[in-house]
Amino acid sequence: MKEARSRSFATGLTSSDDAGPDGKGTIRYATRSTLGASLLRGGPIIALLLLSTYLSFASPYFLTTNNLVNVARQVSINVILAVGQTMVIISGGIDLSVGALLALSASFGAVAMTYWGLNMWVGIFLALLVGTMAGLINGVVITKGKIPDFIATLGMLSTARGIALIVTGGLPVPSHLTATTLKAYLPEGLIWIGSGDILGIPVAALVALGIAVTGWAITTRTVLGRSAYAIGGNREAARVSGINIEATKICIYAIMGLMAAVAGLVLTGRLNSANALMAEGAELQSIAAVVIGGTNLFGGEGTIVGTVIGAVIMGILANGLNLLNVSAFWQRVVMGIVIISVVVFDQWRRRAFESY
Amino acid sequence: MPQVPILVMEGITKEFPGVRALDQVDFQLCQGEVHALLGENGAGKSTMVKILSGSLNKDSGRVLLRGKEVEIGSPSRARSLGIGMVYQELSLVSSLSIAENIFLGRWPRHRSGSIDWKRLYEMARAELEKLGLDIDPRIKVGLLSVAEQQLVEIAKVVSQNVYILLLDEPTSALSDRERERLFGLIRSLKRDGMSIIYISHRLAEVLEIADRITILRDGRKVGTVSVDEAPEDRLVTMMVGRSLSEQFPKTAAAVGQPVLQVENLSVSGVLHDLSFEVGRGEIVGIFGLMGSGRTTLARTLFGLERAKSGKVYVDGARARIGSPMDAIRLGIGYLTEDRRQGLVPCMPIPPNVTLSSLRDFSRFSFLKRKLEEEMAERFVKDLRIRTPSLKQKVARLSGGNQQKVVLSKWMCRKSRVIIFDEPTRGIDVAAKAEVFQLMSRLAQQGIGVLMISSELPELLGMCDRILVIRGGRFVAEFQASDVTQEQLLKTASGIGG
Structure with a gap:
């Protein structure tokens, strides 16, 4: 075998099939790397299964249809945001303004449908437009202003919340007050999106599923997604390869804005009203879901499927803590610790399987 | 002792x-x-x-x-x-x-x-x-x-x-x-x-x-x-x-019409008034010491740095190159001095091969992934890229095989001019010979090659002509067949030449 090995190096006549240094090595290599890779990819789903198994024993309510439907509804918002956030993070960015953009577009939509008396579809369109435009502005500021994503979206966070406060006058829309005096209610259709169901499945969850499939298609099947991976994986190489970095980033942030708006409409429907301060901390929830789902926080690697699993893990964990009567204060503590542990574990796993 | x-x-x-x-x-x-x-x-x-x-x-x-x-x-x-x-x-x-x-x-x-x-x-x-x-x-x-x-x-x-x-x-x-x-x-x-x-x-x-x-x-x-x-x-x-003689497998290629012409190219403070041309099938070497402006020349031709003045023609037509996107559209390819600037390490081979030609591998922005894989497979076979599978992340390939992936990228884009900047830095002798063989093959296919290198033997072994750059100016031009390493080195460092 050794002779064969040196000869193939010397003549350079190795074909792609016997590519390794020697045949045996190749096989071992492949096994190890696919095993490692499946562990890497499978990590989140293993965690999800363990958590669910534990909870189904720990609480008799966990595995009831009612409870699971509830979890699905609650998780939907974060799934929608986290799908957008995944694309942003894959492209090497981060968006801290998603919660604010959610509130901004929901506020515009709700105000349009109630105070301005516009048709539901016009209101929905307006909300989506506001979210997309705000995301677009994020992208333009980052690429044309050449400032870090972190700073640009941090600025947008404050700006968007501010504008939302101005638009709503600081009140929920509709509030008890406005609803009684103006007789302005949110359209039934919007409430159905947030709280209704089709054949027992929450509409919100179906919307989230649709968004996730769209996100999956964008990341794995389109030039835009490929460009995002390339930019996040090696910005300089992407530039030298002729990838339009500015256009890609602007596009990704605009999509993020659009998804924040979708999440805003769903949440408004569920809460029966919108307000300027809704979904506070949603940016961190979405980032946590992305990271738990195995996406590299520094860009270049990650999957939508992982993110969805990450969001579901967070939802089930919150639900489980509720079922186990853990106080809301402690829940926050536990959440924080879980997020950090997952990332520590993930880093360890990457090192263990990637470094040799 | x-x-x-x-x-x-x-x-x-x-x-x-x-x-x-x-x-x-x-x-x-x-x-x-x-x-x-x-x-x-x-x-x-x-x-x-x-x-x-x-x-x-x-x-x-x-x-x-x-x-x-x-x-x-x-x-x-x-x-x-x-x-x-x-x-x-x-x-x-x-x-x-x-x-x-x-x-x-x-x-x-x-x-x-x-x-x-x-x-x-x-x-x-x-x-x-x-x-x-x-x-x-x-x-x-x-x-x-x-x-x-x-x-x-x-x-x-x-x-x-x-x-x-x-x-x-x-x-x-x-x-x-x-x-x-x-x-x-x-x-x-x-x-x-x-x-x-x-x-x-x-x-x-x-x-x-x-x-x-x-x-x-x-x-x-x-x-x-x-x-x-x-x-x-x-x-x-x-x-x-x-043996040594197998190292530079240069085969004669017919030199045709100029594919790249550069007239009076200047970059503020770095390059002064550079004029030269590369013909189809020709391998032109640029030799210079560190800091002579050799890499700036490549980066400027590729739109990574801005020229102060000068004209560039590709296939006889005036070219305006403001970004790598422009350069690539005109058919210029660039293997950077640092190989890592040409690869996305965490991606497998196929997306790295097609990275510069995504338009050819998509319809309405949707990727033709099957076609990408077929193309990558062809290059892996053709260029003898040693890898356990197509799915291998390019970060795990050896230096020589990484360089071949970068080269595949430009071949896949059907570049007409390819700039090699230190193409053999950090790669082993066997892989070097393979890279040279590919370079030679590209020339035979009528592609113009601009080869920047600080390794004299490989310039002498591979090039038709060698231009010597010093302080941002061309100070001499030699036919590779009638110049020695000593002459080149002297000219480049400004001693006697």
């Missing part, structure tokens, strides 16, 4: 998943000798020194220092045993001074705990003097050139009372003059009794600096020879199992 073996390695074996990086390797280092480890990339040189410097653990075998068996285990243990390593990537803190860096974490202190600056500078000056270096230790490291930083790095390692010094490809970023200075330093360390292991894949410099040479191939020791008894081509054969 050295006699006493100070370090003995016996039957060292190290396995990585799927690869036996070292297979029963024996090695001896004598007091006061420079012992070179020579081999292609992947031959196991770096693994050897990593075991010695404590950053890797051997699977089996023994390491004896001065006759006593030792377990090294960690970098700090290696240092306390007297083994110091100078890494290819320097480990200096650029915002601190030379003195602070040399004694990083070991600063002399007043009794109060604050740093005793006066003593620190004195100690640093003494260390630098020992090495014959006349630099002010208060200067910030960030202000030094790469070569000077490397000397500081060596001073840092030597100051830790080491008697075995490991140098891993120390000249890869140095100009010829800087290399001479480094060699002077190595010789003076040797006179002081330091034993040095010198890793390199450059034969010429190994012959210049080493006393003995141990050649590794595929993780096994091929042999140890004394420099005086080893002719160059025998060493090459030992390294790769092929």
Whole structure:
């Protein structure tokens, strides 16, 4: 075998099939790397299964249809945001303004449908437009202003919340007050999106599923997604390869804005009203879901499927803590610790399987 | 001549998943000798020194220092045993001074705990003097050139009372003059009794600096020879199992119409009034020392840097190149000096191959992934890219195979002009020959090649014409067939030429 090995190096006549240094090595290599890779990819789903198994024993309510439907509804918002956030993070960015953009577009939509008396579809369109435009502005500021994503979206966070406060006058829309005096209610259709169901499945969850499939298609099947991976994986190489970095980033942030708006409409429907301060901390929830789902926080690697699993893990964990009567204060503590542990574990796993 | 073996390695074996990086390797280092480890990339040189410097653990075998068996285990243990390593990537803190860096974490202190600056500078000056270096230790490291930083790095390692010094490809970023200075330093360390292991894949410099040479191939020791008894081509054969004449497989190609014409190209302060052309099927070499503007020329032609004035024509038509996107659209390809700038390491082979041609591999923005894979498969076969599978992340490929992936990218884009900037930096001799073969093949297909290199033999071996650049100006043009290495070097450094 050794002779064969040196000869193939010397003549350079190795074909792609016997590519390794020697045949045996190749096989071992492949096994190890696919095993490692499946562990890497499978990590989140293993965690999800363990958590669910534990909870189904720990609480008799966990595995009831009612409870699971509830979890699905609650998780939907974060799934929608986290799908957008995944694309942003894959492209090497981060968006801290998603919660604010959610509130901004929901506020515009709700105000349009109630105070301005516009048709539901016009209101929905307006909300989506506001979210997309705000995301677009994020992208333009980052690429044309050449400032870090972190700073640009941090600025947008404050700006968007501010504008939302101005638009709503600081009140929920509709509030008890406005609803009684103006007789302005949110359209039934919007409430159905947030709280209704089709054949027992929450509409919100179906919307989230649709968004996730769209996100999956964008990341794995389109030039835009490929460009995002390339930019996040090696910005300089992407530039030298002729990838339009500015256009890609602007596009990704605009999509993020659009998804924040979708999440805003769903949440408004569920809460029966919108307000300027809704979904506070949603940016961190979405980032946590992305990271738990195995996406590299520094860009270049990650999957939508992982993110969805990450969001579901967070939802089930919150639900489980509720079922186990853990106080809301402690829940926050536990959440924080879980997020950090997952990332520590993930880093360890990457090192263990990637470094040799 | 050295006699006493100070370090003995016996039957060292190290396995990585799927690869036996070292297979029963024996090695001896004598007091006061420079012992070179020579081999292609992947031959196991770096693994050897990593075991010695404590950053890797051997699977089996023994390491004896001065006759006593030792377990090294960690970098700090290696240092306390007297083994110091100078890494290819320097480990200096650029915002601190030379003195602070040399004694990083070991600063002399007043009794109060604050740093005793006066003593620190004195100690640093003494260390630098020992090495014959006349630099002010208060200067910030960030202000030094790469070569000077490397000397500081060596001073840092030597100051830790080491008697075995490991140098891993120390000249890869140095100009010829800087290399001479480094060699002077190595010789003076040797006179002081330091034993040095010198890793390199450059034969010429190994012959210049080493006393003995141990050649590794595929993780096994091929042999140890004394420099005086080893002719160059025998060493090459030992390294790769092929002879020197097979290294530059240049085949004659008909030179056709000019595919790239450059007129009076200038970049503020760097390039002045450059004019030249590359014909179809022609390989034009650019030779210059570091800082001569050779890489700026490539980057400007590719739209990565802005030209002040000048005109560029591609296939006879005036070209305006403001960005790499423009350059690529015009049919220019660019293999960067740093290979990593051409690859997305965490992506597998197919997306790296099609990265510059996504428009050809998509419809309505949707990727034709099947087609991408077929294309990548073809290049893997055609260019003999050695990989266990297409799914392999390119970060895991060897340097030569990475370079082939970058080349596939431009071939896939059907570039008409390809700029190679130091195409063989850090890749092994066997892969070099393959890259040259591909270059030759591209020329035969009528592609214009612009080859920038600091390796004279490869320029002479591959090019039709060679332009010499100095201080941002072309100072001479030669037919490769009637010029010698000495002439080129003299012209490029401005001596006599």
